[in-house]
Amino acid sequence: MFKNFPLFPEQASSLAGDVDALYFFLIAVSGFFAVLISIAIIIFAVKYRRQKPDQVGASIHGSTALEVAWSVVPLVIVLFIFGWSASVYLAISRPPRGAMDIYVVGKQWMWKIQHPEGRREINELHVPVGRPIRLTMGSEDVIHSFFVPAFRVKADVVPGRFTTLWFQATKPGRYHLFCTEYCGAQHSGMIGWIEVMEPAAFQAWLAGGAGEGTLASSGEKLFQELACSTCHRPDSQGRGPVLDGLFGKTVELQGGGTVVADESYIRESIVNPQARILAGYQPLMPTFQGLISEEGLLQLVAYVKSLAAKPGATQPAAEGKK
Ligand code: CUA
8 A cells, every 4th residue: 555655664564544544533533633633723813913002802711511522522532542542552462372383583783583493593584474473582782683674673672681573474575674772883784684485495495404403402402411410300399380381371489479480581580590589499590691692592492492391390380181
């Protein structure tokens, strides 16, 4: 629709149309009232101007009908805008179930991408068309922001935590990727491309990276190297929680409360293990803050995630019989 209108990038994701519709509605409402008020100012200025030196304006003491009208009409309009934007916002912020996971690290000044199957790329992201993609993103240094105009999605990439972003590309092609948070001298060069491919072509591309090992297997290697395996053993004889089957579960914490063992919780437990300890365990684990690169953290998270498939033999969480 906006192909020949260079102010707008292509609409290439499932949500782009919704975002644009809302945007144009806001423009239209603003434009309508800007024009209405400007015309009223001109008409009133002409019509009620002082025509003789002794003219004095009539004294007016309010109009209930008018005041109710100018309160209620804007209220209805802004509530409508609120409802509409909230629904678009929720759609953008909640990745659908079964989305494909890809991991992103921002650093001065490049985007490093890791696919769970093992392929890595820099300043390029290959994805299949028509599948929801969920990005888990971390930063190695300062705040960056991952922005794909054609998909109408953007999210900050913040040191010390994971942020997520999802999209579903609707047509094959090459789309600009930008960093939209000023991050130092070469911020403007921190750009790249999203390559949206037909599913078969994507599978072929993905297979082309054979030999690098999957993300989870890199994580497993790291897990052994860092000696995590001495405490986190699969047989509940270790001093740390059993990780098999842990990911995605709601677990109980020391001192009450629960947490979903998601990417962010696993990350926190590695860099700041004392923050939220699983019920029944001692605060023995040292921090790994600064000892593992952001990519390494993503690999470890992918490894722990891969263990979710295994049945957690000794998990305290009561699982009903299947
Ligand atoms: Cu990274 Cu700007």
